[in-house]
Amino acid sequence: MLTTLNSESVLEVLRPVQDPELQKSLVDLNMIRNVNIEGGNVSFTLVLTTPACPLRQFIVEDCERAIKTLPGVEQIQVDVTAETPHQKGLPDRTGIDGVKNIIAVSSGKGGVGKSSVAVNVAVALAQMGAKVGLIDADIYGPNAPTMLGLEGSQIAVRQSPQGEVLEPAFNHGVKLVSMGFLIDKDQPVIWRGPMLNGVIRQFLYQVQWGDLDYLIVDMPPGTGDAQLTMAQAVPMAGAVIVTTPQTVALLDSRRGLKMFQQLNVPVLGIVENMSYFIPPDMPDKQYDIFGSQGGEKTAQELNVPLLGCVPLEIAMRQGGDRGVPIVVADPDSASAKALSAIASQIAARVSIAALA
Numbered sequence: 001m002l003t004t005l006n007s008e009s010v011l012e013v014l015r016p017v018q019d020p021e022l023q024k025s026l027v028d029l030n031m032i033r034n035v036n037i038e039g040g041n042v043s044f045t046l047v048l049t050t051p052a053c054p055l056r057q058f059i060v061e062d063c064e065r066a067i068k069t070l071p072g073v074e075q076i077q078v079d080v081t082a083e084t085p086h087q088k089g090l091p092d093r094t095g096i097d098g099v100k101n102i103i104a105v106s107s108g109k110g111g112v113g114k115s116s117v118a119v120n121v122a123v124a125l126a127q128m129g130a131k132v133g134l135i136d137a138d139i140y141g142p143n144a145p146t147m148l149g150l151e152g153s154q155i156a157v158r159q160s161p162q163g164e165v166l167e168p169a170f171n172h173g174v175k176l177v178s179m180g181f182l183i184d185k186d187q188p189v190i191w192r193g194p195m196l197n198g199v200i201r202q203f204l205y206q207v208q209w210g211d212l213d214y215l216i217v218d219m220p221p222g223t224g225d226a227q228l229t230m231a232q233a234v235p236m237a238g239a240v241i242v243t244t245p246q247t248v249a250l251l252d253s254r255r256g257l258k259m260f261q262q263l264n265v266p267v268l269g270i271v272e273n274m275s276y277f278i279p280p281d282m283p284d285k286q287y288d289i290f291g292s293q294g295g296e297k298t299a300q301e302l303n304v305p306l307l308g309c310v311p312l313e314i315a316m317r318q319g320g321d322r323g324v325p326i327v328v329a330d331p332d333s334a335s336a337k338a339l340s341a342i343a344s345q346i347a348a349r350v351s352i353a354a355l356a
């Protein structure tokens with residue numbers, strides 16, 4: 001039984017408290033800092049591994065419970081902050097200065113909502129306090145500028161001592177560069193393909209990203225040469241695969257998953273989009289338009305986590321078209337809640353991988 005209240009005894013009672021996701025002691029992870037005692041008042045800083053930590057409250061309560069076992073404790077004040085860990089280095093791929101984690105959002109086939117998920121996850125992470133960038137590398141449908149309300153924007157090119165640098169566009173807390181800023185929409189896709197390699201390298205290494213916790217890459221759909229080259233060019237902390245519950249989409253996503261696994265990019269999990277339809281006039285009803293539980297079954301079969309299921313909601317399409325993502329336009333909607341939870345899951349898994 002500890003009898004004295006001082007910073008050592010506080011750290012001692014906190015040592016058995018674990019980060020629920022990393023399953024390691026908060027003290028050993030250096031997440032408890034600046035312990036200060038004044039009379040019966042205990043204060044400390046809890047440094048989470050992501051601003052988007054889904055279990056923030058849970059961890060604070062665990063700490064408070066442990067500290068209250070010490071004699072003489074009257075008040076506990078916890079300042080919560082976050083330091084996102086840097087992804088592990090890859091010898092064959094060059095990282096980007098200041099960018100801690102690069103996350104690919106990919107899909108086996110087009111039209112499953114990959115861009116919608118990438119944009120909303122990026123905005124949700126920014127809403128939670130993270131510094132976020134988005135690369136829209138989708139040559140077939142570069143929709144991110146529209147979805148972020150940046151249609152018609154330009155990326156400024158500046159001269160710097162290092163040569164030409166690009167200034168990203170910015171809205172809803174997210175910095176954006178997009179193929180859409182560079183290509184003529186009427187230009188045939190066949191001409192866009194060969195541009196991809198050069199442009200993606202420019203987007204990674206010539207953009208003034210500044211400090212970013214997460215750089216999300218909206219990948220082109222499929223598993224062709226362009227995707228392969230890109231996955232090899234980018235040092236990725238992990239990949240997220242978006243699918244619908246439909247069998248054909250799931251088959252394609254399996255191919256995508258294998259591609260990432262072969263390239264040694266950890267697959268963070270699967271997002272099932274358009275899981276069910278919620279009619280706006282009957283919000284308690286659900287219709288499984290594309291079948292049900294396909295994402296869950298595939299996740300189980302391939303032994304990767306299902307990060308969440310996003311319903312088909314008219315407001316989500318409208319938000320995309322209007323340039324106000326659903327997590328901003330209607331944060332209480334079912335799809336926005338699902339997307340925010342998915343963003344937290346992704347952040348947690350990236351931290352786990354970085355600290356493993």
Ligand SMILES: Nc1ncnc2c1ncn2[C@@H]1O[C@H](COP(=O)(O)OP(=O)(O)OP(=O)(O)O)[C@@H](O)[C@H]1O
Nearest residue numbers: 110111112113114115116141311312313316317320
């Ligand atoms: N959960 C959803 N509810 C309603 N509409 C959605 C949902 N997800 C996506 N959409 C809509 O479906 C259309 C296609 O989505 P999106 O562009 O995100 O797909 P994609 O997989 O990136 O497609 P592409 O391969 O063309 O880039 C868009 O109009 C989008 O607003």
